[in-house]
Every structure is written in structure tokens, then in C-alpha cells.
Amino acid sequence: MQDSTERLVELIKSTSTDLSPDVEQALRDAVAREADDSAAQGALNTIMENVRMSRATARPICQDTGTPIFYVWHPEGFSQRKLAEQIKNALRIATEKAYLRPNAVAALSGQNSGDNSGVDFPTIHFHEWEHDYLKIALMLKGGGCENCGVQYSIPSPELAAGRDLQGVRKAVLTAACQAQGFGCAPGILGVGIGGDRATGVIKAKEQLFRPLTDNNPDPELDAMEKQLHQEINELNIGPMGFGGKTTVLGVKMAELHRLPASFFVSIAYMCWADRRKTMTIKNGNVEITAP
Numbered sequence: 001m002q003d004s005t006e007r008l009v010e011l012i013k014s015t016s017t018d019l020s021p022d023v024e025q026a027l028r029d030a031v032a033r034e035a036d037d038s039a040a041q042g043a044l045n046t047i048m049e050n051v052r053m054s055r056a057t058a059r060p061i062c063q064d065t066g067t068p069i070f071y072v073w074h075p076e077g078f079s080q081r082k083l084a085e086q087i088k089n090a091l092r093i094a095t096e097k098a099y100l101r102p103n104a105v106a107a108l109s110g111q112n113s114g115d116n117s118g119v120d121f122p123t124i125h126f127h128e129w130e131h132d133y134l135k136i137a138l139m140l141k142g143g144g145c146e147n148c149g150v151q152y153s154i155p156s157p158e159l160a161a162g163r164d165l166q167g168v169r170k171a172v173l174t175a176a177c178q179a180q181g182f183g184c185a186p187g188i189l190g191v192g193i194g195g196d197r198a199t200g201v202i203k204a205k206e207q208l209f210r211p212l213t214d215n216n217p218d219p220e221l222d223a224m225e226k227q228l229h230q231e232i233n234e235l236n237i238g239p240m241g242f243g244g245k246t247t248v249l250g251v252k253m254a255e256l257h258r259l260p261a262s263f264f265v266s267i268a269y270m271c272w273a274d275r276r277k278t279m280t281i282k283n284g285n286v287e288i289t290a291p
Contacts (some may be wrong), residue, residue, distance in 0.1 A: 009097070020277065043242055064103070066139075066140035070122060073131070083126075087122065135280050137278045148183035150178070192265075209276050225253055239272075277289065278291050
């Protein structure tokens with residue numbers, strides 16, 4: 001098995017310092033929508049300058065470089081144990097090079113490991129697939145936006161939400177309204193419908209890897225994504241909560257099977273710095289791209 005540590009360091013660097021084109025374009029479009037000289041437009045212009053400077057200087061887009069979340073698709077016979085060790089070594093190197101801030105702290109003591117290693121830190125999801133090459137996706141999810149994530153159980157008298165897509169809609173609107181600009185809006189919402197409490201959140205976060213310009217293959221969910229995108233932006237929360245036309249850059253949804261007794265709506269909030277990249281290693285060639 002080939003050592004991919006150096007390549008993984010490059011993936012981490014690219015993810016941390018270079019915003020994906022679809023997110024950058026969505027932010028540019030948002031600048032044009034906001035009123036000239038408004039607080040909303042000013043915040044977005046500052047964000048765009050931040051993106052430019054980070055790319056030019058190869059420095060992190062945000063001081064909170066987030067929780068590293070890896071998805072690995074590998075061929076049959078691949079050693080997950082060895083690759084996990086390479087990922088952890090790459091994180092240590094990337095931290096030394098200041099592509100990442102040391103973010104891993106013990107839950108009770110608050111002791112920082114100093115190198116982004118810890119118990120179940122980073123998060124790594126392994127999947128064996130039928131292809132003969134390796135694909136690794138990385139998301140860096142900041143703490144501010146993670147704190148805005150929420151999970152609802154419906155039916156809910158509080159939300160007046162039933163066990164249907166309109167009930168899901170009410171849950172998502174409530175989550176967006178409660179965030180109120182926290183989590184560094186404009187955000188991106190990933191929504192997992194169904195599952196258990198754990199799988200619903202995992203599915204919600206997976207939606208944040210989707211390109212902002214894609215369409216949901218389920219026509220009903222696709223229509224709801226577009227409706228929620230519009231409705232949330234009509235709340236006038238705006239960038240950083242300053243008011244304006246851009247509260248979210250996108251809403252992405254997915255459905256899971258569930259137990260008859262449970263109906264969870266899990267909402268993962270991502271800040272404007274939707275940092276995610278994918279590395280493909282195929283026939284000795286390495287390519288790092290946006291998802």
C-alpha cells in the first residue's frame with residue numbers, strides 16, 4: 001500500500017486555504033444582490049477579500065479550522081488501519097505547517113493534544129467500493145456553525161409540524177430562524193430526514209459535500225430545497241445577522257428509512273466557509289477538486 005501522507009497534507013492545505021468555486025460564486029452572486037453600501041454587502045465584501053487573501057498567502061480561510069471529517073472510498077483489500085494512520089500523520093504535519101489550528105481538546109479536561117489527534121478525532125468514514133482507485137473527501141467544519149446544528153422529533157406541537165414534508169419544512173425554517181446570523185451566515189443547510197439520531201446527523205452533514213448548483217434526484221425534495229432556499233432568504237436575517245437578502249447559500253436534503261416510532265429531522269448548519277475538497281488517486285495520478 002502506497003504512503004499517501006504527503007498527498008493528504010496537500011488535500012488538507014487546499015481545503016483549509018482555497019474555497020471551492022461553487023461557494024465562491026454563490027458569495028459573488030450574493031454581493032450583487034445586496035443593496036449598495038449596506039451592512040450586508042459590506043460583510044460579504046469583507047468575506048470575499050478574506051477568500052482572496054487566504055488563497056494568495058496559503059493561509060487558513062478561517063481561524064477556526066474546524067473538525068476534520070474524512071470520507072474514504074477504497075478498493076477491496078485496502079488497509080483502513082494503515083490509511084487512518086496516514087491521515088492522522090498528515091493532520092499532525094498540516095498542524096505544524098499552520099494549515100490547521102490545534103483543535104482537538106479532551107471533552108472534560110479541556111486539554112489540547114496540540115496536533116489535531118484525539119479520541120475519534122478526526123472523524124473518518126470508510127466505504128469499500130467496486131472501483132480500483134482511491135477517493136478521499138475532506139470537510140473542515142467550524143465550531144460556530146456546528147453549534148447551530150439541531151435535531152427535531154416530529155410530530156411536534158411546538159412547531160405545529162406533522163410527519164410529512166411540510167412538517168420537515170417547518171423544522172428547517174425554525175432552525176434557520178433560531179440561528180439568527182450565528183454560525184457565520186450566510187450558511188448552507190444540510191438536512192437528514194429520518195434515520196436514527198446518529199445516522200440522521202451523519203446524512204445531514206453529507207449533504208454539505210454536494211455542489212451548491214446541483215439538483216436533488218428526488219423531484220419532491222428538489223422542489224423543497226429550492227422553496228426553503230427562497231423562504232429562508234426572505235427572513236431578512238442576512239449576512240452575519242446584519243439583515244439583507246442572503247441568509248443561506250443553499251439547502252440540501254436527503255431521506256433515510258426510519259423506525260415507525262421515530263421521525264427525526266436533523267439539520268447540519270455550515271458557515272459561508274463551506275470548506276470541502278476531494279482527492280482522487282488513480283493510476284499514480286493525483287487530482288484535488290471541489291466535490
